[in-house]
Amino acid sequence: MNRFAQSWVSAALVLAIGIALMFGLPGVMDEYTLMQGTIYAIMAILGVSLGFIWGFGGILCFGQAAFFGLGSYTYAVAVVNMGDSTVPFMLAIAVPALFASILGYLIFFGRLSDVYMGVITLTVTLILFNLINSTAGPEWKIGNAPLGGFNGIPGIPTLNFPGQVDKALSPGDLFYLTMSCLLVTYLGLRCLISSKIGRVIIAVKENEQRILLLGYDARLYKLFSFTLGGAIAGLAGCLFANWGAFTSPTIFSLAQSAQIIIWVIVGGLGTFVGPVVGCVAIQWLTTQIGTQQTFNSNLVLGAILVVFVLLVPRGVVPSLGLVLEWIWNKLKTKAMAENAACPQPLLPEVKFTAPSQTPSTANAISITKEQAA
Amino acid sequence: MDLTIVVLIQVLYAVASLVIISSGLAVIFGMMKVINLAHGEFMMLGAYAVIVSIRFGINLWVAMFIIAPVAVGLVGVVLERLVIRRLYGRMVDTMLATWGLSLLLIGVVTSIAGNTTAGVSAPLGSFTIGAYSVSSYTLVIIGVAVALGLAIRLVLLRTQLGLIARGTMQKPDMANALGISPSVVYSVTFAVGASLSGLAGGLLAPLTGVVPTMGGAFVAKAFITVIGGGPAILAGLVSASTLFGAINQVATFLTTPVLGEVALLGAAIVMLRLLPQGITGRFFKGTL
Numbered sequence: 324m325n326r327f328a329q330s331w332v333s334a335a336l337v338l339a340i341g342i343a344l345m346f347g348l349p350g351v352m353d354e355y356t357l358m359q360g361t362i363y364a365i366m367a368i369l370g371v372s373l374g375f376i377w378g379f380g381g382i383l384c385f386g387q388a389a390f391f392g393l394g395s396y397t398y399a400v401a402v403v404n405m406g407d408s409t410v411p412f413m414l415a416i417a418v419p420a421l422f423a424s425i426l427g428y429l430i431f432f433g434r435l436s437d438v439y440m441g442v443i444t445l446t447v448t449l450i451l452f453n454l455i456n457s458t459a460g461p462e463w464k465i466g467n468a469p470l471g472g473f474n475g476i477p478g479i480p481t482l483n484f485p486g487q488v489d490k491a492l493s494p495g496d497l498f499y500l501t502m503s504c505l506l507v508t509y510l511g512l513r514c515l516i517s518s519k520i521g522r523v524i525i526a527v528k529e530n531e532q533r534i535l536l537l538g539y540d541a542r543l544y545k546l547f548s549f550t551l552g553g554a555i556a557g558l559a560g561c562l563f564a565n566w567g568a569f570t571s572p573t574i575f576s577l578a579q580s581a582q583i584i585i586w587v588i589v590g591g592l593g594t595f596v597g598p599v600v601g602c603v604a605i606q607w608l609t610t611q612i613g614t615q616q617t618f619n620s621n622l623v624l625g626a627i628l629v630v631f632v633l634l635v636p637r638g639v640v641p642s643l644g645l646v647l648e649w650i651w652n653k654l655k656t657k658a659m660a661e662n663a664a665c666p667q668p669l670l671p672e673v674k675f676t677a678p679s680q681t682p683s684t685a686n687a688i689s690i691t692k693e694q695a696a
Numbered sequence: 697m698d699l700t701i702v703v704l705i706q707v708l709y710a711v712a713s714l715v716i717i718s719s720g721l722a723v724i725f726g727m728m729k730v731i732n733l734a735h736g737e738f739m740m741l742g743a744y745a746v747i748v749s750i751r752f753g754i755n756l757w758v759a760m761f762i763i764a765p766v767a768v769g770l771v772g773v774v775l776e777r778l779v780i781r782r783l784y785g786r787m788v789d790t791m792l793a794t795w796g797l798s799l800l801l802i803g804v805v806t807s808i809a810g811n812t813t814a815g816v817s818a819p820l821g822s823f824t825i826g827a828y829s830v831s832s833y834t835l836v837i838i839g840v841a842v843a844l845g846l847a848i849r850l851v852l853l854r855t856q857l858g859l860i861a862r863g864t865m866q867k868p869d870m871a872n873a874l875g876i877s878p879s880v881v882y883s884v885t886f887a888v889g890a891s892l893s894g895l896a897g898g899l900l901a902p903l904t905g906v907v908p909t910m911g912g913a914f915v916a917k918a919f920i921t922v923i924g925g926g927p928a929i930l931a932g933l934v935s936a937s938t939l940f941g942a943i944n945q946v947a948t949f950l951t952t953p954v955l956g957e958v959a960l961l962g963a964a965i966v967m968l969r970l971l972p973q974g975i976t977g978r979f980f981k982g983t984l
Contacts, residue, residue: 429969433970437787438731438787441791442731442916442919442920442923443965446919446965447961447965449912454958456954457954578799619807620803623803625798625799627796629779629793629796632796633779
């Protein structure tokens with residue numbers, strides 16, 4: 324049974340929309356609005372990174388903000404020291420990935436369960452937040468770059484074209500870069516989950532015991548997806564440091580981590596579009612809340628999180644996806660019925676059954692065991 | 697000599713405050729296997745309960761030991777009925793929902809009290825050991841921690857209530873068959889846990905600034921202590937508090953308070969790699 328969410332049609336559709344937005348928006352938006360678009364896209368990359376490790380790898384990381392912040396700080400420190408931004412850009416991906424792999428090693432090879440995983444990642448985020456926050460004095464610097472403590476690092480040089488230090492990216496260029504990073508990430512992850520490795524990653528999430536018995540080292544696959552998630556979050560962090568030419572410890576904060584989780588859970592687990600949709604919707608909402616005084620943004624975000632966990636554990640996109648899938652299957656059944664007009668006995672009847680029960684969020688995934696099989 | 701005593705008192709104090717911070721969580725997590733990420737906000741509510749009571753002219757001790765636990769316990773009952781009840785057995789979902797609750801509570805309190813720091817001054821003054829001055833309130837915290845530990849032990853082991861609670865946690869359907877309603881027991885246990893958190897918040901109100909976001913500073917420490925402690929509620933709580941409190945205080949003494957916290961959390965992560973089941977998963981098995 325081919326499902327719409329897994330088909331290449333949906334991937335092509337998403338890419339087409341993405342490319343249309345990427346080349347369409349700069350035409351219709353002024354520079355300020357375009358920069359808003361850039362931050363949405365940066366956060367969407369961050370959302371996708373968690374959407375991947377949580378929705379496909381089954382790893383609930385409460386500290387995705389740690390990798391995000393680490394990426395942005397790495398870029399800031401490296402670019403201040405080096406001048407040319409090519410190596411810092413790569414470092415901003417490599418350092419969080421390395422950090423994620425060390426942390427992942429401690430967690431997965433210690434065989435800690437998902438609950439402990441959540442608490443440890445939360446703790447690590449807090450450690451980083453406390454550490455960076457306390458580096459305010461002039462004695463705290465790496466090379467020429469003062470860390471600035473709670474004041475953050477202002478005036479970070481923007482990315483330049485590789486090798487040409489004087490040619491920095493304009494805000495428009497940054498938008499193109501961010502959108503292409505988002506689309507490449509999306510496409511890369513889609514390819515990954517349809518490859519053999521990807522299937523094993525999903526299988527580990529579905530039933531770790533069984534995959535161990537089949538002879539796969541589940542810990543390695545988890546470590547791989549966790550590291551990849553860290554790298555993607557680092558990329559988003561690097562772009563974030565570029566976006567405002569500023570980074571501060573607040574991006575390590577619990578509120579930031581909470582936001583990422585809310586994006587993913589609102590958008591929907593087990594899809595890559597979901598986190599993007601959730602991210603854009605929640606970001607937009609937060610901005611709207613910021614313009615009025617009646618409701619505090621924490622209050623609204625908290626209420627959204629509780630309501631979604633209780634009432635819509637699948638998230639928005641998979642719920643919509645079910646509708647699309649129904650149409651898709653209807654069309655397929657119709658086509659098959661036409662083919663089967665010539666008598667073909669013993670042909671199994673194709674029928675679509677929507678999952679009737681709502682499983683827990685961790686398992687609330689549109690991709691089920693038939694893909695893992 | 698004087699310095700040794702002072703450092704010893706400080707270490708005891710660090711251990712005691714970890715016990716106080718974590719006891720509410722230990723009851724809720726240890727008994728019900730519910731990860732309550734709103735624990736820090738329960739403490740925050742307790743602290744605000746003390747602040748508000750004092751504004752109404754109520755005695756500080758009454759506010760701390762009676763009003764804060766009762767108020768937060770009531771909040772706990774309401775939240776358990778509305779949210780937590782629907783999520784028993786779904787650990788990850790509970791974690792997310794309680795995190796949502798924590799944001800919600802921060803939001804509510806910020807809307808009411810504003811994002812400003814309130815505070816009460818520590819009562820009782822201080823006494824001196826040689827050339828060093830120690831706040832008497834430190835001793836109160838240590839005393840309360842000891843009393844709390846004993847009380848939890850007595851209630852769970854020696855009373856009818858404790859027996860019913862432990863039985864229900866082990867086999868809810870059997871308890872149900874014997875005429876005990878598990879849902880009531882869950883409610884009560886959650887309320888007790890919440891009121892312990894409220895008590896902790898009230899006790900710490902004179903020591904920390906009271907802001908709506910103060911819970912974040914405690915929740916990670918509390919979790920690390922409870923999880924590091926392992927399956928036995930009381931033995932785990934005490935052993936993990938002792939270990940982490942001592943590490944924290946010694947590192948603080950040698951470097952800065954921030955690095956002390958970092959040392960605590962770092963030690964906890966390393967320890968969980970070595971003892972994934974927590975301290976009582978390996979040692980003191982079968983204790984409470």
